Amino acid sequence: NAGVTQTPKFRILKIGQSMTLQCAQDMNHNYMYWYRQDPGMGLKLIYYSVGAGITDKGEVPNGYNVSRSTTEDFPLRLELAAPSQTSVYFCASSYGDTYSYEQYFGPGTRLTVT
Amino acid sequence: GDSVTQMEGPVTLSEEAFLTINCTYTATGYPSLFWYVQYPGEGLQLLLKATKADDKGSNKGFEATYRKETTSFHLEKGSVQVSDSAVYFCARRGGDYKLSFGAGTTVTVRA
Numbered sequence: 522n523a524g525v526t527q528t529p530k531f532r533i534l535k536i537g538q539s540m541t542l543q544c545a546q547d548m549n550h551n552y553m554y555w556y557r558q559d560p561g562m563g564l565k566l567i568y569y570s571v572g573a574g575i576t577d578k579g580e581v582p583n584g585y586n587v588s589r590s591t592t593e594d595f596p597l598r599l600e601l602a603a604p605s606q607t608s609v610y611f612c613a614s615s616y617g618d619t620y621s622y623e624q625y626f627g628p629g630t631r632l633t634v635t
Numbered sequence: 636g637d638s639v640t641q642m643e644g645p646v647t648l649s650e651e652a653f654l655t656i657n658c659t660y661t662a663t664g665y666p667s668l669f670w671y672v673q674y675p676g677e678g679l680q681l682l683l684k685a686t687k688a689d690d691k692g693s694n695k696g697f698e699a700t701y702r703k704e705t706t707s708f709h710l711e712k713g714s715v716q717v718s719d720s721a722v723y724f725c726a727r728r729g730g731d732y733k734l735s736f737g738a739g740t741t742v743t744v745r746a
Contacts, residue, residue, distance in 0.1 A: 525678070563639075563724065563736035564679075579733070611678055624734065626678030 523547050525627035527612050533633045534602040542597040542630050544612030552615045553595040554624065555579075555587065557608040564611065570595055602634045637661055637729035641737035648715055648744050656710040656740045658699075658725035667728040668692075668701055668708040673739070674721045682710075682723070715744045 528543045546553065551572045556564040566579030570589040584606060586598040595614075599606060610630045616622040642657040660666060667686045671679040683692030688703035699710045708725060725737040 561738050563738040564734075566733055569733070613679075623681045623684075624679075626680070628676070628678045 525612055525614055525625050527610075527627035527630050529630060530628070531631045533635065534599075536602060536604065536634060538602050539598070539600050540602070540632075542599070542610055542612075542632075544595045544597065544627060545593050546595075546612075546614040546625070547593065548614060548616070548625065549592060550614035550616050550625070551592070552617065552622075553589065554613040554615075555585070555595070555597045556611045556613065557581065557606075558611060558629075559608050567597065567610075599632075604634050606632065607634045608632060637663055637666070637727060637735045639725050639727050639735050639737040641723075641725045641740055643738070643740065645741040645743060648742070650716060650744055650746055651714045652744075654710075654712045654715045654719070654742065656723055656725075656742070658708045658710065658737060659706050660708065660725075660727045661706070663729070665703075668699075669726040669728070669734070670697070670699055670708070670710050671724040671726060671736075672721045673724065679724060715742075717744045717746050720744045 525546045554569045555567040558564050565581045568587040570576045573592050576587050612627045613624045615624045638661045640659050669684045670682040672682045673679045683694040685692040685701035691700045697712045699708050720743050722739045722741050724739045726734045
C-alpha cells in the first residue's frame, strides 16, 4: 500500500513553460485535493475532487487545471508557468468528508519557476 | 471566512522540555479541529483531532482540547524528544470537507 504518491519530487521550469504534476493514491479514496505551501503561509487549496469526473476550484485556482478521469489519479496542470507559482505542491486524499475522515498527504513536489 | 491563527515560530527547546503551540480559530459554526505534523522532507500527517467542544485529542504524547469559549485548540506535550522536531499545523474543517490551515510552527528540539 503506497498511499499517496507524487511525481516529480523537484522541478525547475522557465517562465511560460507548462507541466503536469502527477498524483496517485491506492486507497480507493473518493476525495482528492491539491494544495500549495508557501513559506510562512500554511497550505492553500488549489483544486479538489469528490470523485471521478468531478472537480471544483479551491481558494487559489488561477493558473492551474485539473482532471479526474479515474479514482486513483488527480493530475495538476500548470499552463504558462509564472514565478508566483514557485511553491511546494501537496496532493492529498480522503475516504470521505474531512469531518470523519483523515486526509492523507503525498511527499510533495518542489517547483521553482525562473 | 474560516481561518486559523497559530503562534509564530520558530520554537527551539531542549529535550524533556514542555511544548505548547497556541492555535485559535474563527467561530463560524462548530468546526472539527486538527493538528497535522510535517517531518523534514515528508508530507503532512494527522497528529490528532477533536470534533466537538471539550473533546480532547491525543496521540504520541501530544494533547489538544477543543475550547469553544476561547475558540482555541492549543497543542501541548509534556516532555519533547529530538524526534518531535517538525512543523506543526493547526487546521479547521470549514464548509463541506475543506480544511483551512494555519501558517505552521517550526519546532526544533535539541539534545
